[in-house]
Amino acid sequence: MMKTQAQLNILYSCVDEKKRGNEQFVPEHALGCILSGESHFLTAKGTQVYGAGTIGLVRRNQLVKSLKVPPPGGQFKSINIFLDQDTLRQYSAENHIEATGHYTGVPMLQLSLDPFLKGYFDSLLPYFDHPEGLTSTLSELKTREAIELLLRFDYNLKDFLFDFSEPYKIDLEAFMIQNYVYNVPISQFARLTGRSLATFKRDFQKTFGSPPQKWLQQKRLEEAHFLIAKRKQKPSNVYLEVGFENLSHFSAAFKQQFGYNPSSLQTV
Known part of the structure; x- marks a missing residue:
């Protein structure tokens, strides 16, 4: 409660x-x-x-x-x-x-x-x-x-x-690799890297060769795969850790990415 x-x-x-x-x-x-x-x-x-x-x-x-x-x-x-x-x-x-x-x-x-x-x-x-x-x-x-x-x-x-300044433009690649597991809107990532949303998307594509949402999902799924397969963690404990909102969406995305359910890794 x-x-x-x-x-x-x-x-x-x-x-x-x-x-x-x-x-x-x-x-x-x-x-x-x-x-x-x-x-x-x-x-x-x-x-x-x-x-x-x-x-x-x-x-x-x-x-x-x-x-x-x-x-x-x-x-x-x-x-x-x-x-x-x-x-x-x-x-x-x-x-x-x-x-x-x-x-x-x-x-x-x-x-x-x-x-x-x-x-x-x-x-x-x-x-x-x-x-x-x-x-x-x-x-x-x-x-x-x-x-x-x-x-x-x-x-x-x-x-x-009383420091009212907004975040200044920082290294986008380093920031995203360090913070991709946080489940926040793309607009917040843009703000925290000191960019407008349009500039963030353009710089992101140039840096990673992929749109932000696609890259984030792939990166989070790769981390989830590692945690389940190598660290023997349960999918129900992992999905929130890597930035997904609910277990069903995570499981569906995981199967689409790797071709099998995350729970199948627990028997390997």
């Missing part, structure tokens, strides 16, 4: 079984606290595991796969506050705080030892028993409070929060 309550940009999650995150693209900065259980985050740099009590800040425009893991006999619980660009721009202008340049640090920061941030998340808990109390005005105030506390924790986070 999964229970989620959202009040504008503040999200409370409660899960009593392992649950994969639905979204694999982080469009806005997110400040989060794990109340119980663990969060597993898979990025291009590997998997990171965070336990109860972890407070973290995730940068926007990131590709991330997440897994929520409840503790034995308990529930996974977390709170996330999304710091949207409009609110950050307004705060930046009103307080005359600007980034000194493009942010080049790590995309996921741990802030777990700060007592003020812990107290901030504690102050949000009553609203999830009484969500009607978290009005739009209060939600806006709590968002601004989060920004204040982050700058209090480390004023240099202004470069993280």
Whole structure:
């Protein structure tokens, strides 16, 4: 069972079984606290595991796969506050705080030892028993409070929060080979490589000799074949890992590509 309550940009999650995150693209900065259980985050740099009590800040425009893991006999619980660009721009202008340049640090920061941030998340808990109390005005105030506390924790986070630049043009081949398993629209891949959709498709064809969708499916199927045949993983565990949305579509595409069902590899 999964229970989620959202009040504008503040999200409370409660899960009593392992649950994969639905979204694999982080469009806005997110400040989060794990109340119980663990969060597993898979990025291009590997998997990171965070336990109860972890407070973290995730940068926007990131590709991330997440897994929520409840503790034995308990529930996974977390709170996330999304710091949207409009609110950050307004705060930046009103307080005359600007980034000194493009942010080049790590995309996921741990802030777990700060007592003020812990107290901030504690102050949000009553609203999830009484969500009607978290009005739009209060939600806006709590968002601004989060920004204040982050700058209090480390004023240099202004470069993280107030860098409003969009992704610049990067090496398309290296990026796609590293990130093809993320199930996001082609338009998101284009944005993250600093290209318009039309330019992305043109550059992709020139680089890989194939349209993006065709290349992505073939690459994902090849990885799935390897995981099932060599790593002895089950098809039901593999299809999400390589970027397919459902098992039936994966199985049909696999058979069309290789001429046999993925389950037949388990008997080889």
